[in-house]
Amino acid sequence: MELVNKFNELVSKQKAYEYVLNLAGWDSGTEAPRGAFQRRSEMLGVISGELFNLQTSKEYQDVVNGLFKVIGELDDITQREIKKAKKNLDKIIKIPKDEYVEYSKLIGLSQREWEDAKENNDYESFKGSLEKIFNFNKKFVSYFGIDDHPYNVMLDGFEEGMSMKEYDKFFNTLKTDLVPFIKEILNSGKVLNDAFITDFYPREKQKEFAEYLMDVLSFDKDAGLMKESVHPFTWNTHSTDVRFTTRYLENFMFSSIFAAIHELGHATYEQQIDPRWDNTTLNGGTSMGIHESQSRFYENNIGRSLEFWEAHYPKLLEIFPEQLRDVSLEDFYRGVNKVEASFVRVEADELTYPMHIMIRYEIERMIMSDEVSVDELPKLWNDKMVEYLGIKPSNHSDGVLQDVHWSAGLIGYFPTYALGSAYSAQFYYTMIKEIDVEALVKSNNIKAINNWLKEKIHTFGSSKTPKELLMDVTGEEFNPKYYIKYLKEKYTKLYL
């Protein structure tokens, strides 16, 4: 069908623009000099504007709308592409171009502003941009004309089909089933041999271990690379160019280890996607939640398991013989699973982690409901920290300023982190029925686990929705009980 070819041609062109903009994003996130940001954001604003023109051109609208009218006649894959394209199109054509360009420029600059603000513990210097970002997003949502709560529109943008109703249910389950359990753990009085955690681990040595981990997880170095950044992230445009970052805190080695394993999870997903999707709208992971299920699976289910350290603790001992001299495998395993109330989400343990997400979810809900101003955010943040974790941040860098997301316009993204952890537990209980995960991890055969995930999840890219994937792989809809079960089993054994 000629119209389908035309669609593919137009998409292919848009993808080239997305690619160079993404590349500029990678550069910004890892190495671009600070002084360059003013001029660069002007130029990237031009390119964003050009992309916007393509995404909203009459030609593209005609093709998408034309195909949408005859969607029943198209094959399954093309149907999915057109539905996705139509949904995006119906939103984006509502945004006036000048506002879109202005917003793109704002986002380009505000991430560097956020970095400075965080470094200087200076919320005041950043709140102006933050307010603009929130207002832009509210305005954009209002333009869409979707008859729903603005936050639902945002949530659906990151996780197809998810809304406050479902998230409320999910977080309520956590509150009911998990919060009392966490309290029990925190009050268990268990004392760990954990001084080694904050010992000094030189940066270069940490890097050596992170490089070792790339091999352990079978990362394809010919199709990607590892670098450093303030906030670890994974970047990709197609299956042969997948990059990720970690960071090295010399007095907290776990940060680089688990950031690396986490990002390697995202990266493995992207590297294992069938290249057939590369030049289509169905490339890349299908949703933030599914993506996070993969990163959390590698980080927690694998990376924080006893079997993993049975296999790799000897290597770590070899690199840090001094620091780990008196630390047994058992101590180390308990150390990487240490539970404590803490301020910073990315350093939080697996068990308290969802509390950090709940706080952000509730705050975003209020922002998008016009229930809170940017002036009130720091206090609101701190109050919720006290409410859920019993601790109050002593500065904004460890509080409201800790995450990059809002500076990048990502509102509605956070809840997918907790959702992803829950998805990963659900996938996990299916996986262990089919392959012996513990034995594979212990024998350093993670490749076999990669293969299972590739076949069941990764290879499909975005050609299946999160809900379809969950049903196809696990045979049921999303069910948080697996997450609760997994956490309770693991931490009961460790602490109670």
Added chain:
Amino acid sequence: MELVNKFNELVSKQKAYEYVLNLAGWDSGTEAPRGAFQRRSEMLGVISGELFNLQTSKEYQDVVNGLFKVIGELDDITQREIKKAKKNLDKIIKIPKDEYVEYSKLIGLSQREWEDAKENNDYESFKGSLEKIFNFNKKFVSYFGIDDHPYNVMLDGFEEGMSMKEYDKFFNTLKTDLVPFIKEILNSGKVLNDAFITDFYPREKQKEFAEYLMDVLSFDKDAGLMKESVHPFTWNTHSTDVRFTTRYLENFMFSSIFAAIHELGHATYEQQIDPRWDNTTLNGGTSMGIHESQSRFYENNIGRSLEFWEAHYPKLLEIFPEQLRDVSLEDFYRGVNKVEASFVRVEADELTYPMHIMIRYEIERMIMSDEVSVDELPKLWNDKMVEYLGIKPSNHSDGVLQDVHWSAGLIGYFPTYALGSAYSAQFYYTMIKEIDVEALVKSNNIKAINNWLKEKIHTFGSSKTPKELLMDVTGEEFNPKYYIKYLKEKYTKLYL
């Protein structure tokens, strides 16, 4: 004038495209994974095609031609812009778009091919692409319809106003005045204490010294960065984003030191250009020759001077106390100025360096005159090495495959390297009339030298032609006698 505003607007858009393409080039040259190149070159081909459309659009042609007609009424700066634009336009509109896109893709891929070929000493695997690149360039030049030798068209593209006639004269002067002198030096029988040159200097320690050099030369780290690559280069798009690379050979530390100083010369030029040119066609250094005059000035006139090492040898000794224990300042100074016939241009000493360029100039002249095929290049290369330097490369990696330039389509670029060295001597003899360069270098006040160069050369960007700059700064036209004088004075003192 409205037409001028329109011109600026169109240029501004083109610059945004150039920017993202350049950024992709920086990425390719420093870190992009090998596996990514196929897909990335497809996407960059799309963006190059879009830029081509802008550069050849009817609208842009009308504006440039319209302004060119009334050029006498424009201010000096705009005149220079329009002349430059008109010259480029008259060339580019002659190139069919599909050929332009095909060529861009070829260039995107061939640089990685060249890297592989060089690594594997495998000329055969690369010569196909090389031939295509040569043929594309010949074809493009023929499209221009300029009534001149094809190589002259190429030469003028890198150095405005230069042609074979002038280069022949220049190289003949070198042959007459320099070749016998070089022979005298090579046969002087002077024995140096130079075993330290090939001692082992760990990569990380070399990096530490390279970072020290950034401060010595007052590089603005807020407006640029240093990285590593196989072939050192400088990259920039505007004065607040200037990046350069060096490389670390653990058994040849001079490579990283002088590559860093050389690239810092290019980078200083770019960082000191007035930002008023940023969004115009007059940003960036004015020509390859002038650029190279700056890099060579910092590398040779400063970096290989006795005064420089009087100031900085103590730091180097601090970093490498073992390796340099028995090496006096005098020995070290003689070491960095050691003259010998060698294979690799980028490692060649200051004195034999122009011989390497002469070889490339003569070969390019033959290529562009259809006097040699790609099959004959390796032999031709080796024969000329024997003729001018008396040595024959034992493999292609140290011979015809050593330089990145041809794989990037840069034909006619090489001669500017020798020209730049000659320019730098001419600038130097003017400079020492006005400031005490030796004293400033010795007292580690290179900033004062930067300032002189900024005021006389850098700040103007491309708003003056190379010939204008030379005349304005030195009061005379290009004159190679300064180069000969400089080299003879320096090396007579060192060797005879």
